Amino acid sequence: MVSGYLRTGDMEKALRLFQEMPERNQTSWNAMISGYVECGKLDLARSFYNSMPQRNTISCITMIGGYSKCGDIVSACELFDEMGKKDHLLYNAMIAFYTKNNRPKEALLLFDEMLQPSVNVQPDKMTLATVISPCS
Structure with missing residues (x-):
């Protein structure tokens, strides 16, 4: 679902769903970073990158x-x-x-x-x- 919202550029819904996820893995973190990069919000992408429990x-x-x-x-x-x-x-x-x-x-x-x-x-x-x- 998060990826679907990201593909349509709906970062608000993607973020809301991401925050509600009981468990987040590297794929979900990377998807959010990619979504913010694609819409040109590098400051938010960097914030997610810095918050990742484990970067790759x-x-x-x-x-x-x-x-x-x-x-x-x-x-x-x-x-x-x-x-x-x-x-x-x-x-x-x-x-x-x-x-x-x-x-x-x-x-x-x-x-x-x-x-x-x-x-x-x-x-x-x-x-x-x-x-x-x-x-x-």
Whole structure:
């Protein structure tokens, strides 16, 4: 039901139902974050993100995507840096953020960082496709 309200953009009903849920899991939290990101209410999305009992890669990527739409590099970098163990999906999101916001040097530096032995995150096809643009 929450997802249905989110798809129609009815954040008030989605929030009311979310608050009434006896148990909330990461999927329900991520759905609310995504709903607020989609309607451009990043402050409310961030509030939900900060309130999550346990954050995951999906919630962080969703927030980075929202910050990418408005070019908020400080907030995106803050979230990325806060994540403990980073996987290729999180790197992909941040590289895409830099690319979309005309920061090719930062995108390439982050790509280089993920390849360092101390980080050792293996790129996938999406990483390579995302990194092609800043190279040009």
